Amino acid sequence: MSGEISPIRLHKELSRIWGTPPGWARLSAVNHTVVGRRFMLAAFIFFAIGGLLAMIIRVQLATPESTFIGPEIYGQIFTMHGTVMMFLFAIPMFEGMALYLLPKMLGSRDLAFPRLSAYGFWCYVFGGSILILALLAGVAPDAGWFMYTPLSSGRYSPGINADVWLIGITFVEISAIGAAIEIVVTILKLRAPGMSLARMPIMAWYLLVTALMMLVGFPPLILGSILLEVERAFDWPFFDPTRGGDALLWQHLFWLFGHPEVYIIFLPAAGAVSMILPVLARHPLIGHNWIVVSVIGVGFLSFGLWVHHMFTVGIPHLGQAFFSAASMLVAIPTGVQIFAWLGTLMAGRPQRVLPMLFLFGFFFVFVLGGLTGVMLAVVPFNWQAHDTHFVVAHLHYVLVGGFIFPMLAAAYYWLPHLTGRETSYHLGYVSFWLIFIGFNVTFFLMHLTGLRGMPRRIEAYPAELGWETLNLISSVGGFLMAIGFALFATDVTLQMLYGRRARRNPWRAETLEWATPVPPTSYAFASLPVVGSRRPLEDDPDLPRKLAAGEGYLGFARNNWMEVLSVSTGGGDIDHLVMLPRRTFLPLWTALATGVFFLGLLFKLYWLSGIGLIVTVGLLLRWTKGMGLQRDHGPLEIGRGESALAHYEADYPPSRWAMIFALLADGILFGSLAFALLFLWVVAPAWPPADLISGGWLQAFALMAGLGASAMLTRRAIRSGDDATPRERSLLLAAATGLMAVAAAALFFMSVLPDPTRHAYAAVTAALVVYCLVHAAVGVIFSAYGLYRSKTGYVSAARRLDLVIAQHWHDYTFATALIAMVLVLVVPMVMT
The missing domain is CATH 1.20.120.80 (Cytochrome c oxidase, subunit III, four-helix bundle)
Structure with a gap:
């Protein structure tokens, strides 16, 4: 069947089936390339908003007794800066990168559930917009991005501000849970034939562990948000100590999410480092298997650290000792990765290119952040530095060093793939030095203000405390860093508009994403490859031409079906044929109906929430109209003389796996609710x-x-x-x-x-x-x-x-x- 169609005709047929037309119809896109780009663009816009809020904070703190903004507005800006950066930038940016790259790295044409990805994107944008509009209206959350009770309870935050955070973040978390299920199932099932788990790109291992961590780590936060909103709206006293509740219950639920969140942010960026560094060092990654084990170890250990943030709340000494030891222990698998990367650099011939420069910045900043993290894991030191600017500095060294610098390296590495154009690099070098110098000037000095006793979250301080000079220099560094990010955005824009056409695989990489055209087609691969090792392009440099000529699997168009292959979970044997749904406006309409549900909750219009819920359920059921087979087809041809059953006739298709992992997340939420009952039973008096x-x-x-x-x-x-x-x-x-x-x-x-x-x-x-x-x-x-x-x-x-x-x-x-x-x-x- 694959020999009956020319490559040009095959391209046209696949483009017609997989592509998205221009104009308003583009809102119906479900293609992973389009949705992934949208995620990354929206995340960068939110990053710019969060950066602007940070600059306002630095202006306020540059001088003592500043009257630039008042305490109420400062509380909103402080809260929204952390909220935007943690929930609206870091996680969605990695999700966008994963949605864009994963199918191409795995040798597939799309993700397992394209409509779910599109629905998640619209939920993310609408939920984030609620938060930003609340800020513009002056009713943004103001209790800190961690929303500690009782400060965020109805008694002390009587307005709508806290409700905006609880409802908006829960809305956004729909996107995160959906993306996690999408990533896990795609990695486990939609790999190229022959690609066993051992032959996956190292990035896929990082993303698999990260997505599983999201399925386990996010439900406690979702439950906590629901319980706190129910307390505020209906006076159910989960966190009210006067009626048998406990404010510490919120901290436990929040940090059960919050500390794994740090590693959820770090691991995808570390995966990008493990992908980019061997290519630019011209040497295979040293200790591949040890890195995989260490990534799994980080994911496991990260869930035993949440009390790391609660050493000052009265935890028994034995518990403090346990969590202190666990906080130090997580440095071991992280160190394994760092030494493997350094060994790869030493064994290779690193190229002096811009992505490598950002990787060097990552090593310097992240290692310093890790060292201060070990310091904070020591209980006596933590008691002294808790809730000071020292903790703020540590957090930024870990998150900016562990996420921003690797993601900037990844941006310059994969931009030729995404845009099909090369960068001039000149602005990129200037951008790096401004960001690197500005960041260290800003946050290194914050360690010193923290050690001198400057608390977090204060909007003004008296001059006689001696913090003025350090804060002024920090603010200057912050503006240098902001200029650097502006130059990065300018450089990327110029590359997209005026850059020279990039050749395929400019870095001479060996993974499958570089076997697609640049920029990629909507279907990614005209036919699907057979993988025999972790470096398929090294095994067969002519593979891109063969795939474009239809010499792999599914090198044909049939019945207007969007077809991909599913393989066995552990091995790479072909399991069945997966038929994906076509583009539709339904994800957009469903997200809008979901938004009506959440807006009804926000404004206490519960009849409107009921309508939104009914419409949402109806639209979700409408997704399945026309999907499926109304007769048994039996084995269908897949090319290369082989056949496979359609996934509707298979035992373990992707949708069955999706239900299993959805129930895993649901079970964690239920377990968190049971934990709340047992926790209060133990700590609350007369309970x-x-x-x-x-x-x-x-x-x-x-x-x-x-x-x-x-x-x-x-x-x-x-x-x-x-x-x-x-x-x-x-x-x-x-x-x-x-x-x-x-x-x-x-x-x-x-x-x-x-x-x-x-x-x-x-x-x-x-x-x-x-x-x-x-x-x-x-x-x-x-x-x-x-x-x-x-x-x-x-x-x-x-x-x-x-x-x-x-x-x-x-x-x-x-x-x-x-x-x-x-x-x-x-x-x-x-x-x-």
């Missing part, structure tokens, strides 16, 4: 009050019976083979028993549980029951959807995907509801 412990065994039994029946009936529907009538009857009964579970959970919540506003125990138990109620309701939707798909011919004995996904949801809902009922009914009986 729980005896008069608040209630029964509800009958309702709990009805809930579990309904959920269990739904799960069993869904399994029966899967086993029904081609017998449509028994399958549809089972699905109908599954939906009916699910409705019984919903009614039981609602009755439990409304008539059995005590008033959630009375005490934190009642609030947390009510939250657990609401969790079960929501999941039971979603289970009803899954059963009804499976019934609809069965009646319309999309389900058969071979095509069971819709029902298998529903089965996973029902099983998970039953398991978590069982745990919740034990926590609500059994534990109080045992503990009191």
Whole structure:
């Protein structure tokens, strides 16, 4: 089949299928190249906004007793600077880079779920816009980007400011969770044939670990934001110590996210270093396997460090010792990577090019940040430096050194690929030195002001404390750095507009992204390669021509299908054929409806939130119209004389993996809620009050019976083979028993549980029951959807995907509801 079409015609056919037309239709784009570019552009715009806020902060602190801005505005600007840089720049920038590069590095044509990526982008832009518009309106959050309670509670932040942060950030986190699932499933399943995990580019390992960390690290923050917003809106006292809550619960939930967040930001940038440095050093990366092990180690250890930020809150000495040791231990796998990079440089012949210059800046700045991090891991020193400018300086040395400098190197390295043009480099060199010098002048001196006792978050200070000269010099350095970033933006713009045409693979790299045309086509590869090592372009320098000529897999266009291949999870054997959805406006409309839901919550218009939620669910179901096969196709030709089943007929297609990882994130959120209950049980006095412990065994039994029946009936529907009538009857009964579970959970919540506003125990138990109620309701939707798909011919004995996904949801809902009922009914009986 691949020999029946010329390369030019193949290019035209694939461009028609995969491409996005100009004009308003471009808003319907789901292609990973387009969406990845949009992420990176939006992230850089937010970075510019965050940088402008930083300059306002430096003007305010340049002189003592400054009246440039007042304390209220300063609180908003301080909070928004951290919020923008952490949530609206760093994570989305790495997401954009991953979405753009991953399929090309892995030898695929696109990501596993293109519409999910597009939906995530619009959620990110809309959620970020809520925060920026709030700043312009003077109602931005002002309690710090960490939103500590009770400062952010309704009593001390009565306006809408804190709600903007809680709701806006939760909106943005939808994008992060979606991107994490996208990245994990794409890496595990959508690699080129022959590319086992051991043959993946090193960057893919970094991104895989990072995405898994996001699935584990982000749910505690999402839960904390939900609980705090519920406390502010409905007076459920999760964090109110006068009614059985505890303000430290917020700190635990936040830093369960916050410290892994530092490594979530660092690891993708470190992956870029591991990709770029061997190419520019002209030597293979030394210690590849050790680096992979160290990356996994960093990801694992990062979740044992969250109390590192809480040494001064009264943690027992034994706990402080444990977390202090863990904070030092994480330096070992990080050091393994640094020594491997240095060894690669020493063994090679480094080229004197601009990306290498930024890598040298990375080594200098990041190592200094790591050293101050080890200092802060020592408890007595931490007590002295906590909440001073020393911590601010350390944070910026780690984040700017560990993320900004590598990403600037990555920008200059991959810009010829992205734009198809070369840079003149002249402005880039000036930009580097201004950023490097300006950064160190700004933040090195902040170590000294911190050691002299200058607290963070203050907007003014008296002259007699001796901080004036250091702050003035820091502010001058900040403006030097800002000029450097402006020159970088100018250089990139000039390159895109006026740069000379770049040749393919100007750096003589050996990974697959350089086998695509520059700039890349919408389909990336005209045919998919076969990979035999980690350096496919070294193995076959003629590979780009062969792929363009259609000599690989899927070197043809068929039925207007957007086709890619899926391989076995660990190895590189072809598993099945994946048919991706075409471009559509549905992700945009769905994100808008989701925005209506969050805006309704923000302005306490709950009827509007209800409408937004219903429309969002309806649009999400609308995504699947026309997707799937209405008859069994059996093995389909994939080229090179081979065939494979379509993913609808496969056992473990990407969408099944996506559900598994989505339930992993959901399970972490549920575990965080259970942690909240047990934490308060341990630390809060007289907890729980005896008069608040209630029964509800009958309702709990009805809930579990309904959920269990739904799960069993869904399994029966899967086993029904081609017998449509028994399958549809089972699905109908599954939906009916699910409705019984919903009614039981609602009755439990409304008539059995005590008033959630009375005490934190009642609030947390009510939250657990609401969790079960929501999941039971979603289970009803899954059963009804499976019934609809069965009646319309999309389900058969071979095509069971819709029902298998529903089965996973029902099983998970039953398991978590069982745990919740034990926590609500059994534990109080045992503990009191």
